Amino acid sequence: MNTYGHTFRISTYGESHGPAVGAVIDGCPAGLPIDLSLIQYELDRRKPGQSRITTQRREPDEFEVLSGIFEGKTTGMPIHLMIRNTDARSKDYSHIADKFRPSHADFTYQQKWGFRDYRGGGRSSARETAARVAAGAVAKQLLATMGVEIYAYVSQVGPLRLETPYQELDLRQTDTNAVRCPDAAMAEKMYDFIDETRKKQDTVGGVVSGVLRNVPVGLGEPVFDKLHAELGKAMLSINAVKGFEYGSGFQGVEMYGSQHNDIFYRDGERVRTRTNHSGGVQGGISNGEDIYFRVAFKPVATLMQDQPSVNQEGEDVTVSGKGRHDPCVVPRAVPIVEAMSALVLADFYLRNQACQPNLAAQSAVASE
Ligand SMILES: Cc1cc2nc3c(=O)[nH]c(=O)nc-3n(C[C@H](O)[C@H](O)[C@H](O)COP(=O)(O)O)c2cc1C
Numbered sequence: 336m337n338t339y340g341h342t343f344r345i346s347t348y349g350e351s352h353g354p355a356v357g358a359v360i361d362g363c364p365a366g367l368p369i370d371l372s373l374i375q376y377e378l379d380r381r382k383p384g385q386s387r388i389t390t391q392r393r394e395p396d397e398f399e400v401l402s403g404i405f406e407g408k409t410t411g412m413p414i415h416l417m418i419r420n421t422d423a424r425s426k427d428y429s430h431i432a433d434k435f436r437p438s439h440a441d442f443t444y445q446q447k448w449g450f451r452d453y454r455g456g457g458r459s460s461a462r463e464t465a466a467r468v469a470a471g472a473v474a475k476q477l478l479a480t481m482g483v484e485i486y487a488y489v490s491q492v493g494p495l496r497l498e499t500p501y502q503e504l505d506l507r508q509t510d511t512n513a514v515r516c517p518d519a520a521m522a523e524k525m526y527d528f529i530d531e532t533r534k535k536q537d538t539v540g541g542v543v544s545g546v547l548r549n550v551p552v553g554l555g556e557p558v559f560d561k562l563h564a565e566l567g568k569a570m571l572s573i574n575a576v577k578g579f580e581y582g583s584g585f586q587g588v589e590m591y592g593s594q595h596n597d598i599f600y601r602d603g604e605r606v607r608t609r610t611n612h613s614g615g616v617q618g619g620i621s622n623g624e625d626i627y628f629r630v631a632f633k634p635v636a637t638l639m640q641d642q643p644s645v646n647q648e649g650e651d652v653t654v655s656g657k658g659r660h661d662p663c664v665v666p667r668a669v670p671i672v673e674a675m676s677a678l679v680l681a682d683f684y685l686r687n688q689a690c691q692p693n694l695a696a697q698s699a700v701a702s703e
Pocket residue numbers: 390438439440459460461464573574575576633635636637659660661664667668671
């Protein structure tokens with residue numbers, strides 16, 4: 336599938352070594368002021384070639400608006416954002432045109448279609464996520480009009496795990512270092528770990544944590560399209576993602592119900608909970624508390640070393656390490672996780688508008 340969302344819907348297109356990648360957004364309401372520099376800001380956070388611990392491919396990732404924005408506002412028509420590829424080096428891939436890199440998408444793409452665009456992994460490359468980030472930056476601007484705040488940060492690299500709860504972190508510090516971890520001391524350790532791994536011609540995984548604040552009560556559908564299910568799908572659709580947990584997640588199983596239940600109380604006009612093991616979602620619907628989750632990314636598949644594999648004929652071959660690759664994806668995955676979060680929330684927000692929800696219920700406390 337090349338599309339995401341029902342109401343705020345995006346399609347993305349483009350291959351890593353084709354002329355361009357981009358996104359078409361359908362369903363964004365008319366009249367939304369758009370700050371184009373905020374779209375560029377997000378693209379800059381994701382682009383390759385940012386530091387020694389990312390792929391050295393150099394892409395400016397400047398975007399062009401081909402439709403849907405006029406005099407600084409959305410027109411209600413499809414919004415087309417295009418990003419040209421300018422630094423593809425396809426010769427790095429000639430030696431694996433008929434070979435399968437272990438744990439990349441080469442084998443499955445070849446088996447599914449009988450051929451593949453092997454240059455840079457074609458459509459399977461995380462280059463596609465530039466389009467998601469551009470579209471997500473529009474969704475973020477829609478959500479900002481109602482005060483929704485979206486944060487992601489690196490909370491783990493290999494064995495180095497930041498134990499500090501997100502409430503105790505200053506999430507505005509995330510972009511002050513190349514790793515995108517808001518704890519400066521931990522960021523330094525993580526940076527060194529990634530750099531050492533790179534020097535050993537290896538790769539390492541990590542975790543990106545997400546925090547969504549001021550999300551209105553009532554987003555999410557009750558049965559299949561639950562808010563956490565859609566968030567999970569959105570995150571699991573990002574390249575190299577192996578796990579998603581929200582709220583208490585897998586650790587919640589170690590608690591008794593009496594410890595895990597989030598006790599309600601009245602806080603002025605709102606009903607709130609004293610704890611938030613639910614992760615801001617109950618019954619698939621946002622309850623107004625922070626939504627928080629963790630996304631696990633595997634170590635990058637393409638290594639700068641030889642690995643045994645097979646070719647299209649099933650013969651034993653060696654896949655040698657070549658080209659420009661990320662030693663660890665999480666620093667660049669932070670804006671992708673934020674973008675996917677924004678796309679999910681914007682979509683549910685518009686779905687609520689469409690079905691005219693019970694707005695009284697959304698203010699949480701019945702008027703007396
Ligand atoms: C930001 C980001 C950067 C990535 N960079 C690389 C890379 O340089 N080399 C690579 O082999 N995989 C990279 N990946 C992962 C591959 O795109 C991914 O492993 C591949 O599409 C196969 O999909 P799967 O791992 O989800 O099964 C990156 C992923 C992300 C999110």
